[in-house]
Amino acid sequence: MGLYKRGETFWFTVTYDGRRIRESLGTDSKKMAEKLYAKVLTDIIEGRHFETANAKRIRFEEMTAKYLEAYGHSRTKRA
DSSP states (O other), X not given: OEEXXXXXXXXXXXXXXXXXXXXXXXXXXXXXXXXXXXXXXXXHHHTHHHHHHHHHOOOHHHHHHHHHHHHGGGOOOOO
């Protein structure tokens, strides 16, 4: 568990309630990464992290509908 650097970007890994969470903090500054890591830990403990993480998920049906709406007209069907 903790904060680590992967390439030029800081990442964190945490195990909470049987779930392993690994995410990028999106910064190359160690001080900023430490502040963001502390905020994420607070969000996880207070239960807010999982609400925002679930809000970011998109269902497969929604993704295919968006794809077909954007690119479906350029596809041709073969018999």
